[in-house]
Amino acid sequence: MLKKLLIANRGEIAVRVIRTAKALGYRTVAVYSEADANAMHTEIADEAVCIGPAQVAASYLNADVILEAARKTGADCIHPGYGFLSENADFSNACKEAGIVFVGPPASAIELMGSKRRSKIAMQKAGVPVVPGYEGDNASDDELIAAAAGIGYPLMIKASAGGGGRGMRLVEKESDLAENIKRARSESKQAFGDDELILERAVIEPRHVEIQIFADRHGNAVYLGERDCSIQRRHQKVVEEAPSPFVTPELRAAMGDAAVKAALACNYEGAGTVEFLVDKDRNFYFLEMNTRLQVEHPVTELITGQDLVSWQMTVAEGLPLPLAQNEIELNGHAIEVRLYAEDPSNGFTPQTGPLHIFKPAEGEGLRFDTGVRSGDEVTPHYDPMLAKVIAWGENRDEARRRLIRALEDTTVFGVTTNRYFLSRIIADSKFGAGEATTAFLQQEFSEDPSLQPAKLNIRQLALAAGVLAHGTVGEQAWSNAPATITPMKLDTGESTVELLVHNKDNVLSCRLGDQHHEIVLASIEKDTLCIIDNGIRQRCQYHRDGDSLYLQAFGESWSVTDLTHQPAAGANGAGSGRIQASMDGAIIDVLAEPGQTVRQGDTLVILEAMKMEHPVKADCDGVVSEILTKKGDQVKRKQLLVEITTN
Template sequence: MLNKILIANRGEIAVRIMRTAHALGYRTVAVYSDADKDALHVHTAEEAVCIGPATVNASYLNIEAILEAAKRTGADAIHPGYGFLSENAAFASTCVDAGLVFIGPPAEAIELMGSKRRSKIAMQEAGVPVVPGFEQANASDEALQDAAEKMGFPAMIKASAGGGGRGMRLVREAAQLPDQIQRARSEAKNAFGDDELILEKAVIEPRHIEVQVFADRHGNVIHLGERDCSIQRRHQKVVEEAPSPFMTPALREAMGDAAVKAAKACDYVGAGTVEFLVDKDRNFYFLEMNTRLQVEHPVTELVTGQDLVQWQIRVAEGETLPLTQDDIRLTGHAVEVRLYAEDPATDFMPQTGTLFDYSPAELPGLRYDSGVRTGDAISPFYDPMLAKVIAYGETRTEAIRRLKRALEDTRVFGVTTNRGFLSRIMAHPCFIAGEATTAFLDNDFADDPSMQTGRASLKELGLAALLLSYDDVSTSRWSNSLPTPLPLRLAVDDQYHDVRLLWDRQRLTIADGDSSATLEVTSLGEHELDYIDNGVRQRCQYQRCGDRLYLQQLSRAFCVRDVTHAPVSMLDGGASDRVLASMDGAIIDVRAEPGQNVQRGDTLVVLEAMKMEHPLVAERDGIVETVHVTTGTQVKRRQLLVALSGEETPSNEGASA
């Protein structure tokens, strides 16, 4: 009988596992890095042990430190969560050798399915359909290029190890192949410690549908239905739902049978997910098997009424599966989105900073799996996911409507998030109709305003100006009047607005140049402002932090700074002459040299942060004047990395700055 479980992970998945473990009477142990000493998962567990510095290789990937933490606390089992060491066969076997129960599959199954090359071969032998491709062991760059030429384009490069979209590149033509192979190898090596690559024929605009499987140590294997994870960016899932709107009873039976075959082929035990690509004609192909609990497991839990973490623990203790295949019923519909600290308008650049306010909306049918709370710092060291927001309804329409409202009403201030982007997906006709494929974001959603830098409206500037103008926000101030307009300079991102604010009792007039707007303020609370615009009473949410104001209304959110009294030098442009760090991180490649001619769009340095590589490019043609970093330099957000001279190359006169 297990008594104490160490969770070898962090964030929302560690908290979620602890929730079930506590409900079942187990005590839990958290492990944490120096950067996570005040994290939510640390405070949720009964005991916690620091396992090293912030970098993952020195902490969450440090097997010896984790095993020492288990020994020190007397834990008798380890749950790996997902990511980090969850699909590391050596970790699983080392836990068993140390006398610990590993709450996951056998090391042999992890090792086989952890290799996209070997698992694909095993699936072919088991009679599971696979995507045509090239799976030579440790293939050289030349072998990959030769195979791609024979196979034809478009082709997909994939890291043989790992997942999460890292080390994956879609190549549409031969000229792109050498550079994309190098980038895929580099990213795979950094993420998984293994740069082996395979090739597959790209299936264009497929559905990404996965099947949840479960197996015990007594030979029982079942599936718990499917999840549709077609809406993706950079091969990472954005929206997940169960059941799939594309599914038919016949297809569900066929994919379920194939998933069970896959699990049996590797003598699987525990929770696993078999992922498939499905074309428009409902032909399906094995993609990979994730030998762990998936990020999107809550949608399966909601439509089956089962707790999959509880199942994992029961199977690890040697029990049989609690249900048979005939017992599984799918009821209602569930949709999940991943709330990230990232900016969709800047190619989903991860964001760092402090969460001044994180207040999930309280609505029926909503579930939040969160790893953060108000006051937490979002660091550059880990994945920037703040929470999973999951909605359940009797119908798909009800679940979507609930999720959309939850996103609109949830307050997140302090860092830019994808909250509005997710909300607008929920309202898109293609998604509502259940017709979204993996090409949805590139084709159907590419021009959505949430993916572009937008300008604040005059009404929004007026609300911001009002809130920034007063330190005392008590409603008694509304009885006063300003006899003359109050001039303010407001900054929204890199845009500056010189506005004039005039209010008489509760009527507010904001002017920007020759344009003006009038609003009637009805009430002001600690975090909410009610007003009437064009006869319609509305509400916005806000958070004041010094000279910064975070303002959001439905799917719109932005940060406004009061720069009325800032020195002029601070407001000057000139960003086109400088390459700044987009976030905290480490420089892993420097391609610029002093005196080098560069063109707009050339990559000058590559920044690694939050387990992803981010090329930083020149904003204009010019000559490199100074390079302030070297490979390995740790940098802070907006730190100067490379400066261009004031001169442009003679052959590019007139290039835009």
């Protein structure tokens, strides 16, 4: 009997595993980096062990210190979650050698399925349909070019050891092949330490459909329906749902049988996902097998009524699967989206900083898997996912309605998120019709307003003015003194605007140039402004942090900085010449020097955060008066980096 489970992960998946483990009676151990000392997963576990600094290579990817934490605490089993060491065959073997149960498949299965080339060959032998292509052992560039002629165009170059779109290239014509092979090889070597490539015929605008499988050490294997993960950005999943609106019962059975064959072919144990591409004629082809629990597993849990982490622990204990294939039933529909701290209107740039307020919506059929709460800090060290938002319904439309409402009613203040972007996808008519393929975001959705920089409208500015005109938070009414016209200067992030605000008898009139909007200020509490606009009573959530004001209403979020009472020289908005870090991160290059003449838009500093490079640019013309950072520095969001004396 296993007694104590160490979770070798962080964030929402660690929290999710800990909760099921506790419910099953296991004692739990969290591991955490120095950056996660106060994280939710650290606090809810029975015990927690610090395993090193923030950098993943020195903490969550350091197998030796994780195994030492297990020995120190007496943990007899380790759950790897997803990411980090979850698909590391060496870690699985190390657990076995240490006498600790690895809650996952044997190392041999991880190793086989970690190679796109070897796994594809194994699937062909097992009778699983695969995309036609070329899988030569460590094929040279010349061998790949020769093989491409027989495959035809368009074709895909793929890193054999790859995932997440890295080392992957779509090639439309022969003249582009050699250069793309070179680029894919370089990217694969950098990302995975392995530059082996394979070629596949490109399946144009397919569905991405995956089958959840489970196997035990007694030779039993089952599938628990499918998940449609076709909504993707750069080969990264954005929306997942179960069941797929495209899959028929006959196709589900055929794909399920193929997935079970795949599991049995590699002597699999535990939870796994077999991913397929499905063309418009419902032909399906093996893509890869993920030898772990998937990020999107909650949608399967909601339509089957099963706890997949509980199933994992059952298999790890050496027991048979809880259900046979004919006992697994699908009920209703579930859709999941990944709520990220990122800015879709600015190339999906990751966001860092304080999470002032995080308040998930409540309602029937909703589930939030998260590892954060109000007051936490979003750091540049890890993936910026805040939560998985999942909605279940009796049918797909009910699930969609609930999910849209959940996104609109979830309050996040402090960092920009993709909340509006996600709600727009779920509300889109093509998605609603179940017709979205992997090309959806790049084609039909590419001009959506959620992907464009938002210019605040007069109504949003009036709501901000309504909160700011109120004065001290906690008062229940505005002043009814004789009304005056008050100027108000706000930084919207895109520009600085100067409003004229008139407030009499709680009727607030806001004017910007020739634009005008009037609202009735009905009431205000510490986090909610209630207004009457055009005869309709509505609520707006808000949060004040010094001069910064965050607002949310009508399914959208926005923020302003109140510059009204700041002297001109202290207003650090656009054109101030005070260049600040856009997020927490590391300075990897400084491109300017004191005395240098620069123009607005020139790159001054390169900031690295969340494995991406972010240029920090001059906001005005002038001369660099001072450089306040250097290469290698770790900086905080809004930290002053460069000062420019304006012309």
